[in-house]
Amino acid sequence: MLNITGLTKIYGDKRAVDKLSLHIAPGEIYGFIGHNGAGKTTTIKCCCGILRFEEGEVFVDGISVKENPLECKKRLAYIPDNPDMYEFLSGIAYLNFVADIFGVPTKEREERIKKYADLFELTSDLAQPISAYSHGMKQKLALISAFLHEPKLIVMDEPFVGLDPKASHMLKELMREHCAKGGAIFFSTHVLEVAEKLCDKVAIIKDGKLIVSGTMEDVKGTSSLEDVFLELEGDGNV
Numbered sequence: 001m002l003n004i005t006g007l008t009k010i011y012g013d014k015r016a017v018d019k020l021s022l023h024i025a026p027g028e029i030y031g032f033i034g035h036n037g038a039g040k041t042t043t044i045k046c047c048c049g050i051l052r053f054e055e056g057e058v059f060v061d062g063i064s065v066k067e068n069p070l071e072c073k074k075r076l077a078y079i080p081d082n083p084d085m086y087e088f089l090s091g092i093a094y095l096n097f098v099a100d101i102f103g104v105p106t107k108e109r110e111e112r113i114k115k116y117a118d119l120f121e122l123t124s125d126l127a128q129p130i131s132a133y134s135h136g137m138k139q140k141l142a143l144i145s146a147f148l149h150e151p152k153l154i155v156m157d158e159p160f161v162g163l164d165p166k167a168s169h170m171l172k173e174l175m176r177e178h179c180a181k182g183g184a185i186f187f188s189t190h191v192l193e194v195a196e197k198l199c200d201k202v203a204i205i206k207d208g209k210l211i212v213s214g215t216m217e218d219v220k221g222t223s224s225l226e227d228v229f230l231e232l233e234g235d236g237n238v
Contacts, residue, residue, distance in 0.1 A: 001026045001153050001184035002047060006056035009042050009208075016042045018208040019056065024153075024186050024201075027179050031199035031216075032188040033229060039208040040188040041081065044157050047186070048078040061152050074102070077146035081158040081188075083138050091126035091133070091141050095148060102149035109148065116144040119170050135162045143171060147178070154178060156187035160194060172198055196225040204229065 002024040009017040017039045024030045034040050045051040047058050049069035058065040060072040085094060092113070099109040117123040120140040130138065139162045146154055154175075160168050175185050175198065189195050195202060196216060202225065203213035211232060212219055220228050 001028075001061060002030075002155075002186055003059040004043070004047065004056070005058075007043065007046060007053055007058060008055035009039075009046055009051060009053045015208050017046065017053070020205070020208070020210050021056075022203055022210070022213060024184050026152075026182050026184050028200045029175055029179055029185045029198055030187075031195035031202040032186065032205065033190075033192065033195060033202060033225075034188075034205040035233070038205045040205060041157055042208075043205070044078070044155055044186070044188060048076060048155055049073055050078070075151055076153040076155060077149070077151040079142050079146050079154070079156040079159055081161060083142040085130050085138060085141070087131040088129065090129055091122065094130060094141065095126070095145055098145040099148055104149050112148050112150075113144065116147055116174075119174070120144060120167055136164060136167070139163055140167060143174075147174060150183075152183055154183065154185045154187075156185070158189055159187055160189060160191055168194075192224075192226045192229060196220065204232065206232075 004020060004022045007017050007020045008015060020043060032040050032043070042051065046053045047065065049065045049072055061075045063071050063075070065072045089097065095113050096109065117126060120143065122137065122140050122144065125133070125137060130141065133141065143159070159171060163171065179185060199216055201213070201215050202219050204211045216225070219225070
């Protein structure tokens with residue numbers, strides 16, 4: 001679903017991402033771990049066609065992000081760590097705007113908006129302007145907009161930040177449901193306990209370079225993911 005090969009992104013004389021290769025298959029929840037500044041967000045933005053990159057290739061559902069970014073964007077949803085929205089719009093107007101962009105028919109959008117807004121307990125607030133929303137409410141709205149057009153790939157940058165425990169639980173359930181239907185999810189997080197319980201596979205990155213990747217069992221062995229991460233960090237590898 002997402003194939004990253006030799007991805008390199010350079011800012012001046014700094015390699016923010018250095019020849020990184022990963023493969024996220026249909027049905028997989030793939031966690032992306034690293035300290036601040038490791039290159040997670042840069043990698044994610046390159047995968048979504050937001051940032052151009054100097055070397056390598058990224059394929060979404062077999063389509064090159066370099067050669068056909070628009071077709072790739074039709075197949076994915078991206079949630080940044082701090083969603084920027086048109087705050088003069090109401091919540092429902094924003095969701096209809098997103099549905100229009102992705103060509104979601106009226107009946108389907110109404111059913112999906114109701115389903116996800118009810119799940120995230122945002123239904124009663126959809127008529128309010130986004131400018132009146134808390135950070136957590138904006139995060140919920142961004143999540144609803146991501147699931148709205150049923151993308152094949154969902155890419156998220158720190159999706160659990162700002163969510164209350166109930167919303168976090170709901171997001172985990174929706175992530176599992178999405179992948180059970182053949183979709184894929186690639187997300188970064190600092191919440192290692194969540195990643196350990198939720199992810200099928202995980203990758204750890206430092207200074208733009210991939211340190212380790214594989215199934216959760218292979219990466220953590222008999223330890224916890226947190227222990228592995230801290231051990232690698234203590235060795236100067238993370």
